[in-house]
Amino acid sequence: MAALLQASSLIKRYGDVAAVDGVSFGLEAGTCFGLLGPNGAGKTTTIEMLEGITDADEGEIRYRDKPVGTEFRNDAGIMFQSTALQDYMTVREALEMFGSFYPRTTPMAELIETCALGEFLDRDSRKLSGGQRQRLLLAIALVNDPQVVFLDEPTTGLDPQARHNLWALVKRIRAQGKTILLTTHYMEEAYELCDEIAIMDHGKIITRGSPKALLAEHFDEVILQLPRTDILGDPAELPLPVTVRGDTVEIPSRDINTTIRVLLDHDASLAGLQIRPRTLEDLFLALTGEALRA
Amino acid sequence: MNWKRFLAVLKARNREFIRDRSALGWNIVFPLLIVAGFAFAFSGKPMDLYKVGVYAADPVQKLAQVQETQAFFRTDYIQFIPVTELPPAITKVERHQLDMLFDLDQQRYWINRDSPKGYILERVLHGADTVDAPAGGFRRQTVSGREIRYVDWLIPGILAMNMMFSALFGVGYVIVRYRKSGVLKRLQATPLTAFEFLGAQVVSRLWLILIITGGVYAGADLFIDFSMFGSYLLLLLVFTLGAVSLISLGLLVAARIASEELAGGILNVLSWPMMFLSGVWFSLEGANPLIQKLALLFPLTHIIDAARAVMIDGAGLAGIGTQLLILSLMSALFLLLGAVLFRWK
Numbered sequence: 229m230a231a232l233l234q235a236s237s238l239i240k241r242y243g244d245v246a247a248v249d250g251v252s253f254g255l256e257a258g259t260c261f262g263l264l265g266p267n268g269a270g271k272t273t274t275i276e277m278l279e280g281i282t283d284a285d286e287g288e289i290r291y292r293d294k295p296v297g298t299e300f301r302n303d304a305g306i307m308f309q310s311t312a313l314q315d316y317m318t319v320r321e322a323l324e325m326f327g328s329f330y331p332r333t334t335p336m337a338e339l340i341e342t343c344a345l346g347e348f349l350d351r352d353s354r355k356l357s358g359g360q361r362q363r364l365l366l367a368i369a370l371v372n373d374p375q376v377v378f379l380d381e382p383t384t385g386l387d388p389q390a391r392h393n394l395w396a397l398v399k400r401i402r403a404q405g406k407t408i409l410l411t412t413h414y415m416e417e418a419y420e421l422c423d424e425i426a427i428m429d430h431g432k433i434i435t436r437g438s439p440k441a442l443l444a445e446h447f448d449e450v451i452l453q454l455p456r457t458d459i460l461g462d463p464a465e466l467p468l469p470v471t472v473r474g475d476t477v478e479i480p481s482r483d484i485n486t487t488i489r490v491l492l493d494h495d496a497s498l499a500g501l502q503i504r505p506r507t508l509e510d511l512f513l514a515l516t517g518e519a520l521r522a
Numbered sequence: 523m524n525w526k527r528f529l530a531v532l533k534a535r536n537r538e539f540i541r542d543r544s545a546l547g548w549n550i551v552f553p554l555l556i557v558a559g560f561a562f563a564f565s566g567k568p569m570d571l572y573k574v575g576v577y578a579a580d581p582v583q584k585l586a587q588v589q590e591t592q593a594f595f596r597t598d599y600i601q602f603i604p605v606t607e608l609p610p611a612i613t614k615v616e617r618h619q620l621d622m623l624f625d626l627d628q629q630r631y632w633i634n635r636d637s638p639k640g641y642i643l644e645r646v647l648h649g650a651d652t653v654d655a656p657a658g659g660f661r662r663q664t665v666s667g668r669e670i671r672y673v674d675w676l677i678p679g680i681l682a683m684n685m686m687f688s689a690l691f692g693v694g695y696v697i698v699r700y701r702k703s704g705v706l707k708r709l710q711a712t713p714l715t716a717f718e719f720l721g722a723q724v725v726s727r728l729w730l731i732l733i734i735t736g737g738v739y740a741g742a743d744l745f746i747d748f749s750m751f752g753s754y755l756l757l758l759l760v761f762t763l764g765a766v767s768l769i770s771l772g773l774l775v776a777a778r779i780a781s782e783e784l785a786g787g788i789l790n791v792l793s794w795p796m797m798f799l800s801g802v803w804f805s806l807e808g809a810n811p812l813i814q815k816l817a818l819l820f821p822l823t824h825i826i827d828a829a830r831a832v833m834i835d836g837a838g839l840a841g842i843g844t845q846l847l848i849l850s851l852m853s854a855l856f857l858l859l860g861a862v863l864f865r866w867k
Contacts, residue, residue, distance in 0.1 A: 279711055281867070298713065306711040312703035314534055316541035321534070328530035329712040368708075 230293050232257040232407050233278065233376055238287035240273050247273045249431035251287075255376065260398070260408040262422035264415070264508075266516050270431040271411040272309060272380060278409065279306050279378050291376075302330055305374030307365050309381045309411075313353050319364055320349045323371060330372035343367040343397060359390030366397060377401060379410045383417060395420055415508035425508070429516045439508055446514065447506035452479040452487055458497040466494055480506075523721070527714050531722035539730065549688070549730070553738040556680060560673065561745030571599040572643055575611045575623040578604075584626045594647050615640075622647075670834055674749040677742060678829035679802035682764060684738060685731050686796060686822050689768035690775070690789045693727050697776035698785040701867070710866035717861055724769050724857075731765045732758070751836030760832060760842065763849040764825030770856030771821065777863035796822040824848045 231254025240248040248270040255261050265271045276282040278289055280296060291300040313322050323345075327333045340346050343363045348356060353364060362382060369377055379398065383391040391414075398421050402408055412418055418425050419439045426436035435442060454477045456463065463470045463477045468490055471478045481487040484503065491498065540546060578584035581604035589595040595602060603620070605611040614620040615632050621639040623632040631647070633640030700706045709719060742748065750757075775792065779785045799806065799813060800822035806814050817823045828845035831837035839846075 281707065281710060301713050304711075306708075308704070308708060308711070310704060311708045312700075312705050313708070314538050314700075314705055316538050317534065321537070325530045325534050326712065329527050329714050 231255055232292065233409075234290045234293075235274070235278060236288045236290070238274065238277055238284045238289070240270075240277060240282065241285050246431050248277065248284075251428070251431070251433055253426055253433065253436065255407050255409055256424075257375075257407050258402075258405045259423040260402050260410060260421050262418040262425035263409065263411045263428060264413075264418055264425055264512060265411075265428035269428040269516075271428055274428070275378055275380050275409060275411055279304065300376075302332065302372060303375040305369035305372060305377040305406075307362075307369040307377070307379050307382055309384065311365055315354065317353050318350050319345055319353055319356070322353055322364065323367060326368045326371045332373050334370055334373040339367050339370060342370065342400065344393075357390075358386050359393060362386060362390070362394055363397065366394070370401065374406065376407045376409065379408060381411055381413060383412070383414060391417070415512055419508050427512060427515055434515050435511075442511060443506055443508070446511055447480075449480045449482045449506065450484065451504050451506065451510070452481055452484070452491075453477070453502040453504065454479070454491075454496065454498075455500040458500050459491075460495050466490065523718060524713075524715075528718045528722050531709075531714065531719055532726050535722060535726040539726070549734055550737075553684060553734055554741065556684065556738055557741035557745060560677075560680070560742050563673075572621045572639055573601050573603060573619075574643065575603050575605045575614065575620045576626060577606070577608050577611055577624065578626040581605060581626070588626060597646060600643070600646075670749060673746055674834060675830065676803070677739075677746070677748045678833050679800075679826045680742075681735055681738060681761070682800075682822055682825045682829060683797055683802045685735055685761065685765050685825070686768050686793060688731050688734065689727060689765055690772045690793055692730070692772070693723055693769050694772035694776040694785055694789050695782065697723065697773065698779050698782050701776075701780045701865075702782060706866040716864045716866070720773055720857075720861060720864065723773065724766065727769050727772075728762070728765050731769075732761060735761055735765075748833075750833050752832035753838070756837075756839060756842070757829060757832045759846070760825060760828040760849075763846055763853065764821065764828075767821040767825075767849045767853040767856065770853050770860060773860035774856045774863070777860050778865050780867075796820045799823070801826050821849060821852050824852075 233255040235254070236252050238248050238251045239246060251270070251274055253261070263271045263274060273282060277284045277287075280301065289296050291297075291303070317325070323336060323339060327336070334342075340349065343366055345360075345363060345367055348360060353361070356364060366379075366382065369379070382398070383394050386394065395417065398408065398410070402421070408421075410418070410421060422439060424436065424438050425442065426433045428434065435446075437445065456472065456475045456477055459466070459477055463472055466479075468479050468481075468487060479487060479491075488498065488501075576585045585595065585602055585604060605623070608625065611620065611623050612632055615623050615634050615637075618634060618637055618639075621633070621637060622643045625631070633644055697706075706719075743750075771792070772789070775788050776785060779788070795816075797803075799817040800820045801817070802822070806817055824845040828837075828842040828849075831842050831845075835841070
């Protein structure tokens, strides 16, 4: 089946630097695709080329197997990483204005209900809280009843409650059959929302697949975590593949019993022992070789 | 052009302006200050053009005596100022604070040889008693008519200058702010075209400028009663075309810039020479020909020329056809360049 939106060999250079270097992927209709990567990996440039905000130096983007054009612009809903609206504009007025730009619109009542905007419809958009503002921006992205929704780091800067609220909204949108392209720094978010993810670094996609399949493909162990103080002496001297992260010691293990036995043989305390499965964050760090770049 | 999209942006911009109380307040208060300033400056009797000090033991009485016998001391537009001490009065002549000084007791006078006013006064002094007599064979003829005061000449320039600031800063600055804050980027992601967006900005600022200019005109007329010999409709046409050309110039400046500081600098570089070289405050008649040619590049020059022709000379459409054509061409050029160079990001 042809992808709803297909990016092929996209390249974008800024001077001598290739911000995006030969990126190709397709979005299947009705799925949520996550684009992950550290700061400067090329996620935003990639998504902006797909949105039509930035021109690609090379490569092609096709929507419904045709070059992107007016149909795509009418069918795309976009929520930028950071967006300003005109000053002195209420929530209702913002929705009405953006709605008037499109030939097809989502009924206002449905939009208000979906994004839970009813309580502050007549409030100046500059006076909304972070979560309320992101819901408004999501509503603006949905105002044209889009087939493809671009969400560029939609939960950055939100508190946990607001983040979970927005996740619920995104799930609801996906359940309506819309196709979503999401970029995020939060691995938990990608795991929660995405059917498929691609991890980018230095302008290239370094891996892609469903979160579970990628974890299964790259890891076959669990992680044992211990407080650093529970190990006598230098953890590096243990005959185990130890990683020290701050005050915590992490030990990957395919055989938990054997690993615990080794720890006990070296007089480690197991009072603070925790065992967790591998996460997307582990995969991310393993592939990009670094913590999330601030 | 999709009118629905155009009207949506126009409505949003108008609403933003009207709700911005500080900007709205300033746009109302500033013209009122202009009107009040003019009312204060020009509502009294005409100002004397020359200042002449008169020294004597009793300067007031002596001045009254010479005014009966010598025509020069009865000359209009010369203010005769009695002085009681000579040295400070001489210093004032040196500093051009007095244009001439008489010592009536000693029958002598001082002028500053570097003062044009002193030179003229001296010529007047020597010719004052012969004005009614044939001079060099010339016979005196007189005409009568309503005086065109400086304020009559100044008002069209002030109206146009006010329009210029409102157009350049009200449009150029706003678009740069939109670009910097990301408003334009968000609009770019919709089917809205640059032409629709820019058109809405032009129309939004145009009606505002015309209303404010009308208010300043009416307010100034109430206090000053300046000359208006031409057609109001024609004057509206001049100001409409003029405003469009200036707004388009503002759009052109803001086509790509994303820094408010840079935009402010460029707008100042444009507006200050226009304010001084387009003939707002003084005529460029007799100025360096290069300066006169440079002034023709500014839309403000043609707006002021056309407005003065309508208001002071009562010119018709044919009389200001050249200026209207130039303003139209400038508007088209600035709009075209602005639209071609315009970047959302």
